[in-house]
Amino acid sequence: MADSPEPSPSDPNEQIMRATYRALREHGYADLTMKRIAEEYGKSTAAIHYHYDTKDELLAAFLDYLLDRFRETVHEVETTDPEHRLELLLDKLLVEPEDHRDLLIAMLEMRSQAPYKDTFSERFQQNDEYVRYMLTTVIDHGITEDVFTDINAEHVSRALMTIVDGARTREVVLDDPDALATARRTADEYVTAVLLGDE
Amino acid sequence: MADSPEPSPSDPNEQIMRATYRALREHGYADLTMKRIAEEYGKSTAAIHYHYDTKDELLAAFLDYLLDRFRETVHEVETTDPEHRLELLLDKLLVEPEDHRDLLIAMLEMRSQAPYKDTFSERFQQNDEYVRYMLTTVIDHGITEDVFTDINAEHVSRALMTIVDGARTREVVLDDPDALATARRTADEYVTAVLLGDE
Numbered sequence: 001m002a003d004s005p006e007p008s009p010s011d012p013n014e015q016i017m018r019a020t021y022r023a024l025r026e027h028g029y030a031d032l033t034m035k036r037i038a039e040e041y042g043k044s045t046a047a048i049h050y051h052y053d054t055k056d057e058l059l060a061a062f063l064d065y066l067l068d069r070f071r072e073t074v075h076e077v078e079t080t081d082p083e084h085r086l087e088l089l090l091d092k093l094l095v096e097p098e099d100h101r102d103l104l105i106a107m108l109e110m111r112s113q114a115p116y117k118d119t120f121s122e123r124f125q126q127n128d129e130y131v132r133y134m135l136t137t138v139i140d141h142g143i144t145e146d147v148f149t150d151i152n153a154e155h156v157s158r159a160l161m162t163i164v165d166g167a168r169t170r171e172v173v174l175d176d177p178d179a180l181a182t183a184r185r186t187a188d189e190y191v192t193a194v195l196l197g198d199e
Numbered sequence: 200m201a202d203s204p205e206p207s208p209s210d211p212n213e214q215i216m217r218a219t220y221r222a223l224r225e226h227g228y229a230d231l232t233m234k235r236i237a238e239e240y241g242k243s244t245a246a247i248h249y250h251y252d253t254k255d256e257l258l259a260a261f262l263d264y265l266l267d268r269f270r271e272t273v274h275e276v277e278t279t280d281p282e283h284r285l286e287l288l289l290d291k292l293l294v295e296p297e298d299h300r301d302l303l304i305a306m307l308e309m310r311s312q313a314p315y316k317d318t319f320s321e322r323f324q325q326n327d328e329y330v331r332y333m334l335t336t337v338i339d340h341g342i343t344e345d346v347f348t349d350i351n352a353e354h355v356s357r358a359l360m361t362i363v364d365g366a367r368t369r370e371v372v373l374d375d376p377d378a379l380a381t382a383r384r385t386a387d388e389y390v391t392a393v394l395l396g397d398e
Binding site: 028030091105107108109112113114115116121125128139157159161162163165166167168169170172173174175179182183185186189190192193194197199 | 214215227229300304307308310311312313314315320323324327357358360361362364365366367368369371372375378381382384385386390391392393396
């Protein structure tokens, strides 16, 4: 999802986002309150309400924050070699630090509320579109360069994101510490078969 | 997960399970109450409490009920030809009637609560083990019969379940009506590559 926030934030919004991050990891989504976020923030709830009217509004901003952070880590992928670039993107999506299980748990709770909350639903769709766009672009590039088989890049991106979302769900629901590693291997096998297959 | 329950139940437990099913689909997990289940049941909440002390106890029984129903549908797969049998199992897992979105939504809410509720967590793990056992068995059978490539059947089962769980999550979170169809195609491509690949 995103790397662990580092210390020494300066602007209040960044501080609130980090406080939300810590509160979500500690209490989960269902037990999250403005009061608990304020405790992590080290200020009053009024200080948070000054920026955000409701908890859902704050959480929508938090999802934007995570998406921004994810975009930053993706921009660190500097190679333009299609095969290598696709590998690194899949690493970003499927190789996460171990201590992110708490965040994955809170994220799945929020995901499960998407059908009831448009502000969440919009963010998850936007995030998915962004990542699929990144994947589709590198696959199309590889097809143009003749290193990948000429196949429907949009479908392959959806297939890879299905594997990614399956892994995230399984790590949380089944408490399976190998879920991401299994998915990484599956994604490799899939990519080798459909994009590098010698037909 | 399971087929839509048919009318004319006889024993009270079956009636309560069907009432739970309808209440879950109508209200979702977060807004589910014993009162709402009782309304669907057509009796008092006391009549339900006679069988189940708490809502979580009732929902644990409901997960068992769904698992039983799923096992029944799997037993309908009568062919022993490995390739055909694997296809039919994947159909059971990934081709569901359209009107099951409401149930998928409620199921994802319950899945997201697995880290907090052992009674849920146990059922989801048990369900996953059962389905993986079915998949591993047919894959191993195909390997013995020399129709499948000799590969780690346990890994392939986990890979396929990652695709299944990804599809269920994506259908709910992204409101993607094609999520299951995309996953069905992905599973086919994966099976063709790793089990039927000519290496």
